[in-house]
Amino acid sequence: MSNADAKKALFHRDLSYDYPLIVRGEGIYLYDETGKRYIDGAAGASNVTLGHGRQRIADAMAEQAKTLAYCFATHFTTQPALDLAGRVSAIAPGDLNHAYFVSGGSEGIETAIKIARQYHVQRGNGQKHQVIARWRGYHGATLGALGVTGIPGMRDLFAPLLPNFPHIAPCYPYRCVFAGCEGKCNLTCAYELEQMILQTGPDNVAAFVAEPLVLGGVAAAIPPKDYYPLVREICDKYDVLFIADEIITGFGRSGRYFAIEHWDVIPDMIVFGKAASSGYAPLSGVIIRDSIRDTFAAGGTPFAHVFTYVNNPIAMRVGLEVLDIIEEEGILEHTAQMGAYLLEKASALDAHPSVGEIRGLGLILGIELVRDKDTKEPFPASLGFHKRLNKILLDKGLSVGSGGGTADWVNGDDLRFYPPLIITRSQIDNVIATIDEGLTQLE
Ligand code: PLP
Numbered sequence: 001m002s003n004a005d006a007k008k009a010l011f012h013r014d015l016s017y018d019y020p021l022i023v024r025g026e027g028i029y030l031y032d033e034t035g036k037r038y039i040d041g042a043a044g045a046s047n048v049t050l051g052h053g054r055q056r057i058a059d060a061m062a063e064q065a066k067t068l069a070y071c072f073a074t075h076f077t078t079q080p081a082l083d084l085a086g087r088v089s090a091i092a093p094g095d096l097n098h099a100y101f102v103s104g105g106s107e108g109i110e111t112a113i114k115i116a117r118q119y120h121v122q123r124g125n126g127q128k129h130q131v132i133a134r135w136r137g138y139h140g141a142t143l144g145a146l147g148v149t150g151i152p153g154m155r156d157l158f159a160p161l162l163p164n165f166p167h168i169a170p171c172y173p174y175r176c177v178f179a180g181c182e183g184k185c186n187l188t189c190a191y192e193l194e195q196m197i198l199q200t201g202p203d204n205v206a207a208f209v210a211e212p213l214v215l216g217g218v219a220a221a222i223p224p225k226d227y228y229p230l231v232r233e234i235c236d237k238y239d240v241l242f243i244a245d246e247i248i249t250g251f252g253r254s255g256r257y258f259a260i261e262h263w264d265v266i267p268d269m270i271v272f273g274k275a276a277s278s279g280y281a282p283l284s285g286v287i288i289r290d291s292i293r294d295t296f297a298a299g300g301t302p303f304a305h306v307f308t309y310v311n312n313p314i315a316m317r318v319g320l321e322v323l324d325i326i327e328e329e330g331i332l333e334h335t336a337q338m339g340a341y342l343l344e345k346a347s348a349l350d351a352h353p354s355v356g357e358i359r360g361l362g363l364i365l366g367i368e369l370v371r372d373k374d375t376k377e378p379f380p381a382s383l384g385f386h387k388r389l390n391k392i393l394l395d396k397g398l399s400v401g402s403g404g405g406t407a408d409w410v411n412g413d414d415l416r417f418y419p420p421l422i423i424t425r426s427q428i429d430n431v432i433a434t435i436d437e438g439l440t441q442l443e
Pocket of ligand 1: 045104105106107109138139140141211215216245246247248273
């Protein structure tokens with residue numbers, strides 16, 4: 001079959017787009033069939049944190065595949081799964097000491113929701129089933145995970161299929177929707193969680209799920225330091241489990257193993273994914289507090305849940321190799337340093353009339369794009385500013401994270417840059433210069 005026919009055979013997301021054919025990756029770079037080089041400014045899907053072409057990870061995978069490629073988690077356990085659970089519980093904060101491994105982030109979110117439900121049932125609170133989430137949050141594409149996702153553009157088409165989970169406002173200081181918070185944050189968005197719990201009925205609410213900094217629906221909206229402590233307090237008050245979705249932020253991207261550590265708060269569960277395997281194998285999971293595990297152990301009823309690839313040995317082996325590399329290469333320290341440098345360099349972009357705000361944490365950079373800096377009026381979607389900017393950058397050899405197109409809850413549009421964590425100063429200089437040129441070209 002010719003490649004032209006094969007392109008039709010592959011059911012891609014956007015059937016009108018001719019995707020560049022990538023043949024190779026090395027470090028922060030991707031190479032297409034013509035030899036053109038792209039900076040992978042989205043680190044794949046924000047997962048390839050250790051860069052492309054890591055020989056030692058490939059070797060570890062091959063060795064594991066030869067030794068034991070698979071066995072089913074309902075019948076057996078394996079040494080790589082035991083070892084990775086131990087390593088993950090050691091890096092997780094507080095008494096988050098137990099790991100359940102799955103393949104993708106959406107599976108992780110579904111798993112956490114079901115753990116929350118079964119936990120409450122086993123404690124005699126069988127009515128608790130609702131999961132409160134936030135508008136603009138992204139938690140995955142499967143129906144349960146999409147049910148907690150708060151991006152209308154992704155939900156609306158499938159609305160009749162989704163569970164009816166309540167949503168509250170995100171903590172998005174640049175576009176705070178609460179009267180009374182102008183110029184001074186009153187944490188009204190955190191108190192809205194309490195209001196929603198009361199409105200839904202505390203006896204009905206099983207969990208609250210949030211990305212530590214909103215990343216799915218807007219780039220890097222960073223809450224003030226009291227937001228998560230207050231969320232924790234409210235959850236405790238009503239016996240609601242707090243699930244931190246660290247699928248993008250977990251395993252180093254914020255400069256710590258988990259972003260929630262920046263707020264000194266211990267959630268009841270952390271869902272991780274992406275960076276846990278640096279993209280070399282499908283690996284995600286849920287880290288669970290002692291009290292939840294104890295409830296399951298005392299209840300004597302197995303967790304009513306499994307996927308074929310739970311504890312997949314090859315993914316487990318990759319996870320171990322990734323943690324070794326993070327430690328040996330000082331990836332957390334490097335990320336914190338490069339993140340500070342990135343934010344400092346990016347601040348020069350503020351001179352552009354279309355840049356409303358520049359924000360970031362670790363190696364996550366969000367640039368809010370606006371039509372009017374003073375009024376914060378966003379570009380109308382019909383103008384396609386964001387899409388055109390991404391295209392210009394791609395032509396210049398810089399691929400950035402996909403944002404935009406989500407300007408339908410509270411207006412907003414943004415450029416996202418979350419590169420492999422191994423990026424260097426000179427590569428950052430190059431990226432910022434390219435974004436600068438791209439903005440100039442469009443404005
Ligand atoms: N949660 C967050 C915060 C994510 O960024 C993603 C994916 O981008 C998911 C959940 C879903 O993960 P996956 O695409 O691996 O199912």
